[in-house]
Amino acid sequence: MSYSVFLVEDEVVVRESIRDSVPWAGSGFHLAGEAADGEMALPLIQDLKPDILITDIKMPFMDGLELARIVRRNLPWVKIIILSGHDEFSFAREAISLAVTDYLLKPLSAADLLATLRRVAGQIEAENAAREKIENLNRSLATGLQLMAERFLNDLATGLVPPGEALRRAGELGLALTARCYIVASLTPRVRPGGDASSQYAEYLKAVDLIGSLLAANLDVVRFSRSLRELILIFKGEEPGELERHCYAVCHSLKYEVERKTACALTARIGAAREGIQGIAESLAEAETAHRFAYIFGEDSVIGIEDARRVNFRGSQLLKLDPRGLAEGLRRGERADIPALLEGYLARLASEPADSFYRAFAAAELALTAARFVEELGGEADRVLPELGRLAEEARAGEGELRSCISQLLAAAFDFREARKRDKYGDLLLRARAYIDANFADPEISLNAVARQVSVSPSHFSTIFSQEAGRTFIAYLTETRIRRAMELLKTTALRSSEIAYRVGYKDPHYFSYIFKASAGCTPTEFRRRGSEP
CATH class of the missing domain: 3.30.70.270 (Reverse transcriptase/Diguanylate cyclase domain)
Known part of the structure; x- marks a missing residue:
């Protein structure tokens, strides 16, 4: 690793001597920048963020001690080496109070400077190792606590x-x-x-x-x-x-x-x-x-x-008997998977004694699985799967007849599942719309009230209604009210304020605002247009 060094020295000869006499290449250090005084150096140091700062003490505009004080406050990790003349020991005492890393007397040789830089680098490495050790301990502690918390939460759940x-x-x-x-x-x-x-x-x-x-x-x-x-x-x-x-x-x-x-x-x-x-x-x-x-x-x-x-899920009544893979295929497969499901099921038959008794037993097992699947979805097995009645007979007749019957039964089961998917909210939506259509004139009608009517939580009802009706509950209620308002405007002489009350709005001004947003014109303009020849 190469450590970056920044040099601040107002004497050009000293600065150039340090810059040019130190063999930076291959030393493990590189000179990132230099400046003639603290005022010029500070913005460069804040931008470059060096690992080590070498600064003279006595300089114009901003001396080395003031620069060290600011750097220590803003960039506390930077190691600071002070350069000083023999007669500046009062400055040295102040430098010690600033916790500078080292203090060198001028003139100094390149070898002395490199030796000091290496000592400082060793200190940096030791601090980094200690910091990494603490961080590893903290991570281990946090990981241990997290594992304990997850174990506790799993037990709690x-x-x-x-x-x-x-x-x-x-x-x-x-x-x-x-x-x-x-x-x-x-x-x-x-x-x-x-x-x-x-x-x-x-x-x-x-x-x-x-x-x-x-x-x-x-x-x-x-x-x-x-x-x-x-x-x-x-x-x-x-x-x-x-x-x-x-x-x-x-x-x-x-x-x-x-x-x-x-x-x-x-x-x-x-x-x-x-x-x-x-x-x-x-x-x-x-x-x-x-x-x-x-x-x-x-x-x-x-x-x-x-x-x-x-x-109509009845988990406690689910039967344990289940052909291998068939129940999962009915739940997660597609109609196009029927040939594969059929072959898998018949392969099981082929691996067992090929007598009519076993085929009849396996057919009964399949019938129970298919019937359970349909009833889970709220259907009547006998109506949805008419093939159930002849499955045992076909099993006794032979594999060819059994294959045809199973294929028809699986197709019927898949078709019913898809129909239930499409219609899973149909009844709920019909009941919700019927309630809205009958009660839209009630100013107190709300999503919560309709959700209660159809026995669903308000948040879930909101999601269901939006997905199935293609519009939000409020949008549907507003459309229903405005549609009725249009009918009254065309067929009666009622004033707009009376119509507002009749379609569920307490505030006639708000009704006019909503009407214009929906119809593109005010109630009065709508009535006028309707009376024009």
């Missing part, structure tokens, strides 16, 4: 820490967990196909770092890793409804930013808001339940426990 002990241990680890309510979200960044394993892992780490930076200033969220691929967020607050809205908003924002700035997609699974610190484990368990329905709502989506409940 799985219900292994008693409530009375949880807050005490959290305080010892510096974790701010005290709150009335908690809600847990589980995040899984998934790298999109493309690139080698190294670049994919780099993109995953980029997504994780981005999530960390976006949450850094959010004191109401505690984040930890549950596994290499899963991040857990614990949201805390005082009011369940507000906490739930905050959680959904943050998860949607994280999804947007991750998918915009990295090559990853993001899935978020969210439990319900729970009171008490023991509610963290309960909320995480609900988030895990919601994850089982990713195949309905899409792998890369924000899924809440209410979503799972709304599609």
